[in-house]
Amino acid sequence: MLFGIVPYFAEGLKLTGDTWNIKSETAMESKLWRPLLIHHKTCLVMADGFYEWKKDSKSEQQPYRFTVKDRKLFCFAGLWSQWVDPEQEEKFRTYGILTTEANPLVAEIHDKKRMPVILTKAEEEIWLSKTLPLDTKMTVLNTFLQELMNRVKVGKRVNTVSTLKKAEQRSDLLLPLNTDDDV
Numbered sequence: 001m002l003f004g005i006v007p008y009f010a011e012g013l014k015l016t017g018d019t020w021n022i023k024s025e026t027a028m029e030s031k032l033w034r035p036l037l038i039h040h041k042t043c044l045v046m047a048d049g050f051y052e053w054k055k056d057s058k059s060e061q062q063p064y065r066f067t068v069k070d071r072k073l074f075c076f077a078g079l080w081s082q083w084v085d086p087e088q089e090e091k092f093r094t095y096g097i098l099t100t101e102a103n104p105l106v107a108e109i110h111d112k113k114r115m116p117v118i119l120t121k122a123e124e125e126i127w128l129s130k131t132l133p134l135d136t137k138m139t140v141l142n143t144f145l146q147e148l149m150n151r152v153k154v155g156k157r158v159n160t161v162s163t164l165k166k167a168e169q170r171s172d173l174l175l176p177l178n179t180d181d182d183v
Contacts, residue, residue, distance in 0.1 A: 005096040006083045007032050013083060013092055022079060024098040024117055024141040036079045040130045042137065044075040045097055050116060051158055054109040064109050065154045065176070068118060068144075077117040077127050077141060098141055105146035118144035152176030 005019040019032070027033040036042075053061040068074045080095040102115040119127055123140040126132060154176060 001080065001093045001095050003096070004094060005032070005036075005079065005081045006092060006094045007081055008083055010083055013085065019094075020096055021114070021116075022096045022098045023114075024077070024100050024138075027079075027098065028138070033079060036081055037134060037138075041080050042127050043078040043080045043095055044119070044124055044128065045078040045095065046073055046075055047116075048073055050076075051154070052106060052109045052115075055111060061156075063154050063156060063158045065152050065158075066106060066115075067150045069148050069150055075119050075124050077119055077123075100141060100143050103143050103146040103149070105149055105151055109151070115143070117141050 003020060005022075006013055007019075022033055027037060049065050049067040051063050051065055053063050055061055077098040078095045079098065080093055083092045083094065084090070085092070098117040099114045100117050102110050102113045106115040107113045117140075119140060126137055126140050129137065
């Protein structure tokens with residue numbers, strides 16, 4: 001799957017940044033997200049952490065890595081869509097991650113006070129259910145407790161990710177910097 005939803009009704013396969021993150025509080029009001037929710041196009045997006053950048057007074061950005069305590073892997077709530085190329089009839093599946101209001105740990109870093117919806121193990125089953133009412137599924141789209149998370153400042157080399165070049169895949173990018181900002 002490609003990150004960034006291309007809706008089934010799109011004229012072409014074009015990924016845009018505005019379809020990567022889906023605001024959970026208003027998803028049911030959107031002509032793009034509502035059909036995916038109604039038709040149970042829910043998915044889990046596995047992660048071992050995520051990054052947010054804190055802007056300082058000089059327009060510099062300092063990255064922080066967020067993880068979940070007591071879980072090496074966890075899941076974000078996601079939605080997916082399938083677009084079919086009308087000429088070649090090739091199918092492309094794409095996905096986006098739902099976001100919610102940030103807990104205080106993330107809000108201190110993220111300028112828009114948002115974070116991905118992180119699901120507990122029990123919530124993962126609810127989110128994937130094809131039989132539960134949509135109202136029940138929507139109840140899992142809440143803010144993950146800060147007490148269950150860790151935050152560490154990491155090196156700025158994580159900012160060098162590019163879709164045009166080979167991405168840096170060095171394990172030392174995950175290591176915290178030795179600072180007092182780690183929580």
